[in-house]
Amino acid sequence: MANKAEILNLYAKTVEEIKEAGLFKGEAPFVSPQGSRVRMEDGRELLCMCANNYLGLGNNARLIEAAKRTYDEKGYGVASVRFICGTQDIHKTLERRMSEFLGTEDTILYSSCFDANGGLFETLLTAEDAVISDELNHASIIDGVRLCKAKRFRYKNNDMADLEEKLKEADAAGARIKLIATDGVFSMDGIICNLKGVCDLADKYDALVMVDDSHAVGFVGKTGRGTPEYCGVQDRVDIITGTLGKALGGASGGYTSGRKEIIDLLRQRSRPYLFSNSLAPAIAGASIELLDMLEESTSLRDHLEEVTKYYREELEKNGFDIIKGTHPCVPVMIYDEKTAAEFAKRMMEKGVYVVAFSYPVVPKGKARIRTQVCASHTKEDIDFILKCFMEVWEEMKAASL
DSSP states (O other): OHHHHHHHHHHHHHHHHHHHOOOOOOOBBSSSSSSEEEEEETEEEEEEEEOTTTOOTTTTTTHHHHHHHHHHOOOOOSSHHHHHHHHHHHHHHHHHHHHHHHHSSSSEEESOOOHHTTTTTHHHHHTTTTEETTTTTOOOHHHHHHSSEEEEEEEEEEEHHHHHHHHHHHHHHSSSSSEEEEESEETTTEOOOOHHHHHHHHHTTEEEEEEEOOOTTTSSTTTTTTHHTHHHTTOOOSSSEEEESSOOSSSSEEEEEOOOHHHHHHHHOHHHSSSSSSHHHHHHHHHHEEEEEHHOOHHHHHHHHHHHHHHHHHHHHTTTTTSSSSSSEEEEEESHHHHHHHHHHHHHHHHHHOOEEEESSOOOTTOOOOEOTTTOOOOHHHHHHHHHHHHHHHHHHHHHH
């Protein structure tokens, strides 16, 4: 039996092994607000190319003012869960507005999308049921599925033929309810889900469809309604989960939106909803303001689409290995973990804030620099990152000779 010192030494050894393998994930604090450029503790200003700040609203003056106004009107926090005394009028207003924006019947708020996914599957599914999940789904979906007792089937990424086989297997296993779970955008690769194919198979096999659209709502689709709009299936998706912490202001909070019967049950049985404090009032108030902004104009998502297209074309033109697509998540593939870590370090030194993505965030041998374009980026910003990428690539090649 190990004593406490031996246990702590075991943990320390594991961290050292992570460092030796080039998989250590450090943190680089900045002192400015989130934006296209951030100021580091040492005074350096870096072009930020790794934020989920897709619409560039993390430091938007209008949202900040809405949050300040909400602090004055509603206070700092509600110090309660929703069903006790944690529901203010702005929580109900935001849920209604989010439903209207997404074209769904009802919405329930969570403290994060991780919680939304964590509280979904065990509420809806029993041992008599089945969940059929894409192999590249977000960790929160994976963990949420683990909490339920349903039969589990995993299909190859975006592979409709394999999904159909798994639906047949679920039927053969006698599943009462079949729920297909997928990311709307597989953010490690920047791949948009074939949601029409998913919905077609769901109709054929009487399955429900759940989409985590965290990396889409606000900017994917003609008016930013996400992958259901992009794929033309807005009225065919049963459950949409998402976050307020990416394109929708970049703060925190999550939601589940969809069929009224499902949302009603989540309010009664979803554990993260029943046992976590309400969303902070200031975030709710600012999110309502944000939905107003999105309905007034699509100019931010339009600019984001334009600058992303330019960035992807220039990367390919200069010989970088990227995963093809249209999404502003643009992974530059490096493959080797230690090389990726060194690459990111050199990019930071040149003035570009990027991070090496390696195991367990992505599979071993698939390390990458996942860059992310934001609406606050200009063509000049993109030219700067391209210049730095090319310089570092040449330096790394020279160092390996």
